Amino acid sequence: MANRPMLEVVALEKRFGPNTILKKIDLKVAESELVFVIGPSGSGKSTMLRCCNRLEEPTSGDILVNGRNIMAGTRRDLDRMRLQIGMVFQGFHLYPHMSVLKNVTLAQRKALKRSKAEADARAMNMLEQVGMAHKADAYPGELSGGQQQRVAIARSLALDPKVMLFDEPTSALDPELVGSVLKVMKDLKSKGMTMVVVSHEMAFARETADRVVFMDGGVVVEEGTPDEIFGAPKAERTRAFLSRVSG
Amino acid sequence: MDIFIDQFFNIEIMRKSFPLLLSGLWMTLKLCSAVILLGLIGGLFVALGNMSERRWLRWISIAYTDLFRALPPLVLLIFIYAGLPFAGINISPFAAVVIAFLLNNSSYYAEVYRAGLISVAKGQWEAAQSTGLTPAQTLIHVVLPQAVRNVLPDLLSNTVEVVKLTSLASVISLSELLYNAGMARSVTYNASPLVLAALFYLVLLWPLVRLVSHFQRRLAA
Numbered sequence: 440m441a442n443r444p445m446l447e448v449v450a451l452e453k454r455f456g457p458n459t460i461l462k463k464i465d466l467k468v469a470e471s472e473l474v475f476v477i478g479p480s481g482s483g484k485s486t487m488l489r490c491c492n493r494l495e496e497p498t499s500g501d502i503l504v505n506g507r508n509i510m511a512g513t514r515r516d517l518d519r520m521r522l523q524i525g526m527v528f529q530g531f532h533l534y535p536h537m538s539v540l541k542n543v544t545l546a547q548r549k550a551l552k553r554s555k556a557e558a559d560a561r562a563m564n565m566l567e568q569v570g571m572a573h574k575a576d577a578y579p580g581e582l583s584g585g586q587q588q589r590v591a592i593a594r595s596l597a598l599d600p601k602v603m604l605f606d607e608p609t610s611a612l613d614p615e616l617v618g619s620v621l622k623v624m625k626d627l628k629s630k631g632m633t634m635v636v637v638s639h640e641m642a643f644a645r646e647t648a649d650r651v652v653f654m655d656g657g658v659v660v661e662e663g664t665p666d667e668i669f670g671a672p673k674a675e676r677t678r679a680f681l682s683r684v685s686g
Numbered sequence: 687m688d689i690f691i692d693q694f695f696n697i698e699i700m701r702k703s704f705p706l707l708l709s710g711l712w713m714t715l716k717l718c719s720a721v722i723l724l725g726l727i728g729g730l731f732v733a734l735g736n737m738s739e740r741r742w743l744r745w746i747s748i749a750y751t752d753l754f755r756a757l758p759p760l761v762l763l764i765f766i767y768a769g770l771p772f773a774g775i776n777i778s779p780f781a782a783v784v785i786a787f788l789l790n791n792s793s794y795y796a797e798v799y800r801a802g803l804i805s806v807a808k809g810q811w812e813a814a815q816s817t818g819l820t821p822a823q824t825l826i827h828v829v830l831p832q833a834v835r836n837v838l839p840d841l842l843s844n845t846v847e848v849v850k851l852t853s854l855a856s857v858i859s860l861s862e863l864l865y866n867a868g869m870a871r872s873v874t875y876n877a878s879p880l881v882l883a884a885l886f887y888l889v890l891l892w893p894l895v896r897l898v899s900h901f902q903r904r905l906a907a
Contacts, residue, residue: 494812515820522818532813536831545827546817591813598817 451500478654525595533579585616703870710866729795802833
């Protein structure tokens, strides 16, 4: 079972007008695997991630989540499939007009049709897990960036997703707040969540990733274990990128 | 000075015309409720059409808002009430006023909504939809509350304009506040009923105008 792909990207292509952002990308993420995607800005890594729940509409290709193709089916099917794909954004995107608790219960109530009691209990449980239960009644504007991001993670987790996508989750944070978010992600990993992370936190990648994927120019240039990619990168482009970010 | 008081602030005449003006106020309030309520709903749909991904829908809604913001509401009203009967379409005065002002008013509401919807960050749509909310649920629970809050002063301002607009209905003899005041004036040969009607409008609208200023200051802060 360990090798069953939870997320499968097949021949994914994305064009914006004359520009091809993604060129036939293939990627398999096994159950409980943490795949780290690195690459220079403009490499297409965020676009690839956003195609995985169709926030960005792929030009062609398939996205399979737990064996089901999210490119097939109706709009309703897509809404249902998105429940299985959690997403965490660089800008958090909490709902500013709702309390932290309501942020975490909204989709549970409206999309999963859970009862209020059930949604509240589940939300408090998730907020506990990310260390934010004490702020359940606060509004997002009263929280630090790191706290907002942890609430955003709880909002996704409360829907019991099969895969979590992280789009530069710590890039908008003050340096001293990064650690609290990375700790939550590490906890998630230890609980067996399947995760795809686009990020520049190389030290974190080295420590927690099962596999590192290096993208550049809309293609996967190289992939391997953190030791292989960071210790002995094969491709020239990987070496150049890594020396830039570490130097 | 006595003439001034006798002509404009004649308490006796005001007292006598009070019931007539009250029934006029009631009609004005009924008109306002219909036009404002339908306008708020209709305007939202026009705004959504304006932001649709379907080009034909966008074009229809742009044509609608352009046309009915450019046409004078009084021209619309007289056309619907006095023009359409030539084509065999007879409409009651009340319905004619509601239709004419709704067309005008929903166009303005639509523009206000549009500004509000644009002011909500795209990330809010993305976050909500990534959690499995449908586009309608995202609009209702996430985007619209923020959009309305951002343009509340403008929505209110527009509502004040609608209340004032309804006085035009007197032109087609609908017995709303201004029309009844005019009646009382011609019967008593005294302008005090008009002053009383103006006071009614003031009492009705002054709190709303205050509220607009209050929201504007709060949003600016």
